[in-house]
Amino acid sequence: MEKSCSLLVHFDKGTPAIANEIKEALEGNDMPAKIDAMMKAIMLLLNGETLPQLFITIIRYVLPSEDHTIQKLLLLYLEIIEKTDAKGRVLPEMILICQNLRNNLQHPNEYIRGVTLRFLCRLKETEIIEPLIPSVLQNLEHRHPFIRRNAILAVMSIYKLPQGEQILGDAPDMIEKVLLTEQDQSAKRNAFLMLFNCAQDRAINYLLTHIERVSEWGDMLQMVVLELIRKVCRTNRGEKGKYIKIIISLLNVPSTAVIYECAGTLVSLSSAPTAIRAAANTYCQLLLSQSDNNVKLIVLDRLNELKSSHRDILVDLIMDVLRALSSPNLDIRRKTLDIVLDLITPRNINEVVLTLKKEVVKTQSGELEKNGEYRQMLIQAIHSCAIKFPEVASTVVHLLMDFLGDSNVGSAVDVIVFVREIIETNPKLRVSIITRLLDTFYQIRAARVCTCALWIIGEYCLSLSEVGSGIATIKQCLGELPFYSVSEEEEATESSKKDNQVNSITLSSKRPAILADGTYATQSAASETTFSPPTLVQGSLTSGNLRTLLLTGDFFLGAVVACTLTKLLLRLEEVQQSKVEVNKESTRALLIMVSMLQLGQSSVLPHPIDNDSYDRIVLCIRLLCNTGDEIRKIWLQSCRQSFVQMLSEKQLQETQEIKAKAQISHAQPDDLIDFYHLKSRKGMSQLELEDAVQDDLKRATGEFVKDGDDANKLSRILQLTGFSDPVYAEAYVTVHHYDIVLDVTVINRTKETLQNLCLELATMGDLKLVERPQNYTLAPESSKQIKANIKVSSTETGVIFGNIVYETSNVHERTVVVLNDIHIDIMDYISPAVCGDVAFRTMWAEFEWENKVHHALLLLIFHKQR
Numbered sequence: 001m002e003k004s005c006s007l008l009v010h011f012d013k014g015t016p017a018i019a020n021e022i023k024e025a026l027e028g029n030d031m032p033a034k035i036d037a038m039m040k041a042i043m044l045l046l047n048g049e050t051l052p053q054l055f056i057t058i059i060r061y062v063l064p065s066e067d068h069t070i071q072k073l074l075l076l077y078l079e080i081i082e083k084t085d086a087k088g089r090v091l092p093e094m095i096l097i098c099q100n101l102r103n104n105l106q107h108p109n110e111y112i113r114g115v116t117l118r119f120l121c122r123l124k125e126t127e128i129i130e131p132l133i134p135s136v137l138q139n140l141e142h143r144h145p146f147i148r149r150n151a152i153l154a155v156m157s158i159y160k161l162p163q164g165e166q167i168l169g170d171a172p173d174m175i176e177k178v179l180l181t182e183q184d185q186s187a188k189r190n191a192f193l194m195l196f197n198c199a200q201d202r203a204i205n206y207l208l209t210h211i212e213r214v215s216e217w218g219d220m221l222q223m224v225v226l227e228l229i230r231k232v233c234r235t236n237r238g239e240k241g242k243y244i245k246i247i248i249s250l251l252n253v254p255s256t257a258v259i260y261e262c263a264g265t266l267v268s269l270s271s272a273p274t275a276i277r278a279a280a281n282t283y284c285q286l287l288l289s290q291s292d293n294n295v296k297l298i299v300l301d302r303l304n305e306l307k308s309s310h311r312d313i314l315v316d317l318i319m320d321v322l323r324a325l326s327s328p329n330l331d332i333r334r335k336t337l338d339i340v341l342d343l344i345t346p347r348n349i350n351e352v353v354l355t356l357k358k359e360v361v362k363t364q365s366g367e368l369e370k371n372g373e374y375r376q377m378l379i380q381a382i383h384s385c386a387i388k389f390p391e392v393a394s395t396v397v398h399l400l401m402d403f404l405g406d407s408n409v410g411s412a413v414d415v416i417v418f419v420r421e422i423i424e425t426n427p428k429l430r431v432s433i434i435t436r437l438l439d440t441f442y443q444i445r446a447a448r449v450c451t452c453a454l455w456i457i458g459e460y461c462l463s464l465s466e467v468g469s470g471i472a473t474i475k476q477c478l479g480e481l482p483f484y485s486v487s488e489e490e491e492a493t494e495s496s497k498k499d500n501q502v503n504s505i506t507l508s509s510k511r512p513a514i515l516a517d518g519t520y521a522t523q524s525a526a527s528e529t530t531f532s533p534p535t536l537v538q539g540s541l542t543s544g545n546l547r548t549l550l551l552t553g554d555f556f557l558g559a560v561v562a563c564t565l566t567k568l569l570l571r572l573e574e575v576q577q578s579k580v581e582v583n584k585e586s587t588r589a590l591l592i593m594v595s596m597l598q599l600g601q602s603s604v605l606p607h608p609i610d611n612d613s614y615d616r617i618v619l620c621i622r623l624l625c626n627t628g629d630e631i632r633k634i635w636l637q638s639c640r641q642s643f644v645q646m647l648s649e650k651q652l653q654e655t656q657e658i659k660a661k662a663q664i665s666h667a668q669p670d671d672l673i674d675f676y677h678l679k680s681r682k683g684m685s686q687l688e689l690e691d692a693v694q695d696d697l698k699r700a701t702g703e704f705v706k707d708g709d710d711a712n713k714l715s716r717i718l719q720l721t722g723f724s725d726p727v728y729a730e731a732y733v734t735v736h737h738y739d740i741v742l743d744v745t746v747i748n749r750t751k752e753t754l755q756n757l758c759l760e761l762a763t764m765g766d767l768k769l770v771e772r773p774q775n776y777t778l779a780p781e782s783s784k785q786i787k788a789n790i791k792v793s794s795t796e797t798g799v800i801f802g803n804i805v806y807e808t809s810n811v812h813e814r815t816v817v818v819l820n821d822i823h824i825d826i827m828d829y830i831s832p833a834v835c836g837d838v839a840f841r842t843m844w845a846e847f848e849w850e851n852k853v854h855h856a857l858l859l860l861i862f863h864k865q866r
Contacts, residue, residue, distance in 0.1 A: 023057050031067060038062065038073040045080050048772070055081070055093060063100050068111055071104070075119040083125050086755050086807075088777065090127045098131050105135035110144045117150035121157040129158055130167050140174065145184035152178065152187060156194040172199035179206060185218030192221055196228050203228055207246075214246055219255035226250070226261045233269045240269050248275075251282055260286060260299075267306065276310045284320040293329045300324070300335040307342055318343045322355050330370055330377075337381045349389045356382050357399055372408030379403070379411055383418040387651075393422045394429055401436050404453070405443030410842060412444070416452040423460055424640075424647065434460055438473050447549050451560045458567035459640050464575045470568050471585060474561060477546040478592060483599040550596065555609045558596045559616035565589040566620040570632055586624050593617050657834070720819040726750045727757075727804050727817050733824075740767070740790040740824060746776075746804065747783045754778040756814075757806035759786050765798030767791070767824065778806070798824045 025037035041054055062074055083094050104116040117139060123129055136158070139151035152175060158164050159171040172195060179191040195203035207214070207225060214225060229247065233240040247269075250262045263279040263286075270276070280303070287299045303321065307314050314321075321343075324336040344352050356378055363375040379400060386393040401419060406412045423433045437453060444450050454474075461470040549557050569586050576582050597617055600609025623631060720729040727750075732743040742761075748754050756775045763769060770789040778784055790800065800822040805814050835843075 019051055019053055022051075023054060026054070026057050026061050031070070034062070034065075035067075035069055035073065038070065038077065042073065042076055042080065045077070050082075059093075059096050063097070068109075071112060072115055075115060079119065079122055083128070090125050094125070094128055098128060101128075101132055102135050105132060105139065110142075110147055113139060113142070114146045114150045117147065117154045120154045121150075123157075124161065126161060126163050126167065129161075133158065133168060137174070140178055145187050148178075148182070148184065149187040149190045152190040152194055156190075156198060159194075159198050172202055175199075176202050176206070185220060189218065189220040189224055193224050196224060196231075200228075200232075204232065208242075211246060215249050215253055219253070219258050222250055222253065222255070222258045223261060226258070226265050230265055230268065244270055244275060248278060251278060256286060256290065264302065267302075271310075273310075273313060276306065276313050277316075280306055280310075280314055280317055281320075284317055287321070287324050293327065293332060296324065296327060296329075296332050297335065300332065300339065304335070304339055307339055311343065314339075315343050315345055315348065318348050319351060319355070322352065325355075325359055330373055333374060334377060337377055341381060341384050344385060344388065346389065349385060349392055353382065353385055353392045353396060356385070357396060360399065360403075372406070372411055375403065375406070376408060376411040376414055379414040379418065383414065383421070386418065386422060387425070390422075390426050393426050397422055397429060397433060398436055401433075401440055404437075404440055404449060405445055407445075409446045409448065412446050412449045413452075416449045416456075420452060420456055420643075421647065423456060424644065430460055431466075434466055438466075438469050441473050442477055442545060444545055447554050447557050450545065450549065450557055454560050454564040458564035459643075461568060462571065462575075464572075467568050467572050467575060471565065471572075471589075474546065474565060474568075475588070475592070478550070478561070479547040481591060481595050483547070483551065483595055484602060484604045550599065551605075553605045553607050555596070555600050555613040558600070558609075559613040562593050562596070562617045562620040565592065566623055567635055569624060570635055590621060590624055593621050718820070718822055720744070720822075721804070721817055725817050726815070727754070727806065729759075729804060729817075729819065731822065733822065735824075740792060742788040742790065742800070742822070744786045744788065745783060746778065746786060748778040748781060750808075751780045752808050752810065753780060754806040754808060757784075757804065759788065759802065759804055761788055761790075761800060761802035763790065763798060763800050765824075767798040767800065792824075800824065 022037045022041050025033045028034065038058075041051060041058075044051060058074070058077065062070060065071065065074075078097060082091070084090055101116060101120075104112050107113050107116075117136065120129065120132065120136065136151055136154050139147050140155070142148055142151070155168065155171050155175060159168050161167075164171075175191050175194045176199075179188060179195065182188045182191060192203060192206070195206065207228065214222065217225070226247070229243045233243055244266065247262050247265055250258055253259065259282055263282040266275045266279040283299050283303050283306070287296055287303075290296060290299070303314065318340055321336060322340055325333055327333065340352060360375060360378050360382070363371040363378070382396050382400065386396060397419060400415045403415050404412055406415070419433060419437065423430055434457070437456060441453060441457075444453060457470045457473070461467050546557070546561060550561075566589070569582070569589055572585060573582050597609070597614065599605070600614065623635070716733050718731050718733060720731055721727060726748075728747040730745050732745075734741040734743065744759060746757070746759070755777050757778050758773050758775050760773055761769060768791040770791055773788075776784055776786070792798075802819050804817045804819065806817075807814055
């Protein structure tokens with residue numbers, strides 16, 4: 001039998017209390033010392049010590065004490081000590097405590113009576129309990145509710161014992177009488193719980209008799225009523241109609257816990273639209289009325305589950321769900337947006353986008369916490385809405401373009417990616433987007449945003465005015481040339497080699513001079529000139545963002561600028577009639593590119609230009625000097641075609657993911673189908689009729705979610721012992737987040753009773769056993785299910801090993817059966833996930849995975865699965 005334990009406290013056994021010291025403290029009259037000694041004794045017992053010599057001392061010196069703390073510790077001590085021998089018989093010395101327990105059950109102090117009754121709920125030995133039954137029954141009529149409620153629980157626990165019906169056969173009758181007369185809500189709940197567990201028909205009869213007053217009962221009793229309804233309806237689904245009426249009546253009670261349980265019960269028992277709509281409305285009310293963030297997250301999880309099976313009903317409540325964005329918690333906002341994005345339809349898209357726009361405007365106030373991250377989530381949500389419904393893009397794109405210069409780089413990147421996709425998928429918005437982008441380009445401060453914006457300018461500036469404005473904008477943002485002062489660069493290089501010391505050299509020159517008599521002569525002059533190292537020219541206040549980024553050494557951006565200028569000039573040749581203007585602009589562009597190359601090869605920057613950027617800029621210079629038709633086609637058409645293909649593949653992938661998430665329907669050819677139109681509707685409410693229709697539809701279409709692949713389950717069963725061993729064991733391994741649960745089945749294959757059978761496990765690696773192993777008694781040819789919980793503290797591979805130890809009546813020595821090792825691999829508790837490019841790069845930068853190779857490999861595996 002399993003040992004029940006109500007206290008599990010870690011105790012450091014490095015300096016254990018000696019039994020003699022505990023015994024001396026218990027025999028003394030110092031009450032605090034006696035309490036401390038009792039606590040030490042309990043902790044030692046919980047950590048595996050036996051301490052048999054203390055039992056008589058505790059009976060003599062602790063049992064008579066009237067102190068409440070001593071009495072509570074005494075009951076804990078009596079709970080955890082061994083009360084039976086190896087054959088399961090009660091130890092003779094246990095009789096000594098029966099008289100004390102009887103006295104406590106008749107004690108004038110209510111607390112002593114109550115804790116003793118609660119202690120009896122944990123006793124499993126019939127020989128100890130049977131003499132105490134008359135005293136327990138007397139407490140059912142005590143004046144104090146604390147004693148009555150614990151007496152009812154004691155009666156229930158006694159009745160549930162293997163011999164409980166023999167020693168207390170009339171318990172259901174007595175508890176039913178108590179239930180009819182009891183006024184205390186807690187005691188009433190315990191009485192109804194006893195009938196629910198031990199005499200279910202009586203509980204159902206009481207519920208149906210008082211069906212009109214269920215909403216007036218206490219919340220504790222209502223929770224038990226809901227549990228009873230769930231149990232009854234699962235066994236007899238034909239009667240759920242009358243119980244669903246009770247659930248709907250409980251949706252209006254003041255207790256939020258009862259309301260939440262009602263909603264969950266409705267969803268589990270009924271698929272009628274009326275019931276699902278009532279449950280969804282209840283979840284939305286809880287989402288808005290509760291201030292606890294954990295409650296809101298749980299409610300959002302329930303709504304997400306409803307969304308997968310009853311999407312049409314939740315679509316009507318989308319605006320109520322959106323009101324959860326008023327919470328400042330980012331996790332709540334993220335879950336809310338995820339749910340809403342799956343519920344948008346052509347009917348509600350305008351309202352949803354309008355709400356999201358208002359939330360984006362609120363983030364500009366600076367009053368909310370983590371505005372940048374929240375704004376980024378909103379921008380991504382609006383992006384998804386605009387992709388699904390392109391007609392709303394015109395209402396949001398110009399608002400979002402105000403955030404191109406946002407200090408939060410993630411938000412700005414999301415905006416420019418959104419603009420890049422919209423300008424391709426919505427040709428009507430191309431002109432307005434290009435105009436707005438050229439007007440706001442100078443506000444951009446992030447290099448990644450600049451590169452994407454430059455690509456858009458290079459691809460979608462098609463008319464003469466747009467091309468001219470694009471070239472002018474880039475030139476203005478680059479500022480005046482040169483990028484650094486070029487005063488005798490070679491001498492500057494020499495000076496830098498001499499530790500940047502200023503060098504002075506003497507220059508001599510000859511020039512003609514007029515003498516006093518009017519004749520000409522040659523005059524020699526010597527002057528001393530000082531050269532300094534070259535310095536960067538930062539430009540005026542009107543100089544733009546591109547110059548600032550270039551002067552920090554971002555030559556990838558410089559290569560993008562060169563490519564954009566090249567595309568604009570190639571397109572200018574097509575739309576501009578005047579060759580003079582084209583040549584003039586080409587000359588200026590070449591000058592800009594050459595200046596960038598000189599800047600990259602000079603010593604004014606700590607790092608020179610990289611080879612890729614250098615080759616790209618040189619290629620652009622060669623193209624402008626000599627352009628062919630094939631090259632022009634590649635630069636002006638192929639690039640955009642590749643982008644269109646990327647968008648198509650992305651849309652196809654999203655479609656495939658949606659199909660993969662869809663429910664798989666399975667129907668057997670011999671499944672029963674009830675025809676709704678042929679049924680008798682007599683006595684059925686509208687809710688029952690709707691529920692019948694939904695059940696018939698589900699049976700006809702086979703719409704249910706398969707619990708799991710049986711082959712996958714079988715693959716997780718590991719054989720721990722051999723078939724010829726006297727004890728056969730196998731384990732089913734379940735991995736859930738950071739916990740590993742081993743469900744071990746142990747089978748006694750011998751004809752003898754195995755005593756003190758214990759499953760001893762140990763771990764290697766970052767695995768940790770949570771529970772202390774217990775001893776069991778296994779009858780001949782019987783089996784036992786043993787569970788072991790293991791904590792995972794890292795991603796390293798671990799090993800679980802151990803043995804099964806037992807004793808037999810014939811052999812006094814312990815027999816050991818060594819188990820096979822269980823290898824826990826990291827891939828067993830890591831599941832593939834989908835990760836977007838922006839999120840991938842953000843996590844890579846945030847967690848510094850390039851310095852943690854094993855983490856980086858895991859993330860790359862996830863990214864490849866995408």
